[in-house]
Amino acid sequence: MRTMKPGGLALLAALLLAAPAATQPLADASADDVAHGQRVFDIHCSRCHGLGGVGGEGPNLMRENLRRAVEDDALIEIVDDGIDGTDMPGHGSLNTREIRNVAAYVRSLGVAPREELPGDPVAGKELYDMTLCSTCHITNGEGIALGPDLSDVGLLRGSAFLRESIQDPPKVVNRRYRTVLVETADSRTVMGVRTGEDTFTLQMIDEAGRHRSFRKSDLREFQLLPDESMMMSYADFTDAELNDLVSYLMTLRGPEGGSE
């Protein structure tokens, strides 16, 4: 005990000396640092998260609780390395100061007032069921998993992006859900959603929801369809219908409901 004490004190002293820069909460960052973080955010992050972090193709960041970044360290790590298995990439070009200041800016965003959406979510839910969205999407555990799970789409996407996705899917369809059309050697054509591909093989879910796997050299032809999507266009929705559907989708916030 006695011999350990001095070492322990020295270590503590060292930690305290080193502490200010390393562990200062992001919320205490200077106005200059936050402003610098905003400049970096506008260039590198706003394309998906929207200017001011209001969301778009990526999640709205103006929330009380960023699920994956409750702690400052976690937020810094996400800016630095991205999130595996999602569309959030690592930055690839920021220095330590820029990373920290971006994170400080995100912390400074505060909580946006809940967006006033013009539609009626209850009517939107009816429209969702009527339009058979669940034949391609899972929502809260129900439906068929051909396209993206929509259970927390209200957290992950902005309303403007959702509106555009429904009206004009090809423009915004997620690159992970590319439609592929193959023609086999015996002239059968199969269309589906690509679930895997390498230089020699292709995997997909066909229109019947079955898993398929092909060797490219066995196919007469295969192509990714750039201008079409499995998702039908709903351009013929009325404005009111679109508003209702978007309002409903924006209520989808994951299993914990409204816990942002």
Place this chain on the structure above:
Amino acid sequence: MTTRRLVGAAILIALAAAPALGQVSYSRLLNADDEPEAWLMYSGNYKSERFSRLDQINKDNVSGLRPAWIYQTGTTGRVEVTPLVADGVMYIAEPPSTIAALDAHTGRRLWRYDPLVPDETLNIGFPRTNRGIAILGDTLFFGTLDARLIALDRTQGDVRWITQIADNAVGYAVTAAPLAVDGKVIVGISGGEAGVRGFLDAYDAETGELAWRWWSIPAEGEPGNDTWGGDSWKTGGGATWLTGSYDPDLGLLYWPIGNPAPDWNGDSRPGDNLYTDSLVALDVNTGEMKWYFQYTPHDVHDWDANQIPVLVDAEWEGSMRKLVIHANRNAFYYVLDRETGQFLRATQYATQTWAERIDENGRPVRVPNMEPSEEGTLVWPSLAGSTNWYSPAYDPDRMSLFVPTREMSSIYFKSEAEYEPGTPFLGGGERRPDADETYGAVRALDALTGELKWEFKQLTPAVSGVMATAGGVVFSGTQEGNLFALDADTGEALWDFYVGGGVRAAPMSFSLNGQQFVSIAAGQSIFTFAVAPGADAGGNDD
């Protein structure tokens, strides 16, 4: 009893008189082409051809290639080594800097040596991995992430000597395979992204003592120092992180030099920044520079020259010339005279938007406004370049260079850069544009003209090296996890195999008891393939 004791003594005497394994003499290294059953150095021979003279696996039977054995390193890091094989034993490096000896027949491990690289060891700008080993006599030589050069007895992996060659605290590390020459071990260093000052070292193979050091950035008062502003030369990068080539007749080493630091912000280093992004020819005995050729003066895209230079003797405009060929990260293929460094030709081999052309002296004529910027500048090729450290292969029969190629652009950003020892010194970086048109390829280039003979397209940009063979078959891999074999004449795919992990290494080949094997690291394992007995020998009977 007495007889048994005598026999035992006789065995001991025999063992003492000759090493259990044959000596890998300098003469064997010089004549590596005559011993195709072995693979004695990183790129196969001093010319760095990565061309196996074995021809048992050929276009007709390669489709019958099957796994012979798989060795699992049990690590989680990237395995990027090119194995060596000598006298029936394979030597590999596991991440970060562990050496293992395997029975080349079965893949069973014979011994393993772990230099205990501390967890806090820095790796700024490169993975925690080791790409290869050198062998000379009965000794293996390899570098560690914490910048030691270690010599091991190859029988049991016992240490002969350890030399600390540089300080990892400022970013120096060794990931490249050393090159063993007559009595010396040549070793390059990594760390350009930390703003180290690069060098190339030669050590006495017996003692581990430094024979010479050549700094890749000239000091004050030396020619070339005036291509740097102020003190920028002290933190200018120029790492030597890939194994070079050697011409024993000329007594010259050919070593590719890394990018200047900070990578994407050149404001603090006005000038050409010699000898970054260059190929240098050094006297093997003294380290004195005989000539240099700079591919990308004042680089601001991280297009280092750390790609394998291949030595070729060929007829050039009517007379035999000693050439060195180089598919560079900057999208151009170069032919130089390796006696003088004279520039002979440059040919674009991949998409690029930064240079109008290469002029008659080999200097790029730049397209304006292609520098990184705060808001981002779209440029081809991407940061990782049109190719990278992944080895090309040279087929001397076809005079083809097979180049692992990347078709990809980047949005380059510039930011402030302040040097702080042991931290990244970058000044920007890249973002990948949203585009589906990126892809990879093995491209077969005419060695003299650089013109494309064929390409084999890959789904994603190449990260794997290539090997060519006398059987007319070219081997490589993909980052999706495919190994494949191509027809050296047409590029047609003849065989592929999914290994379940990205291929970030180069293939090699060896033979045992008359059977040819092909080995490559992928994922966390070493895969070794052979044509099953009965399916070989041309395979025309079925």
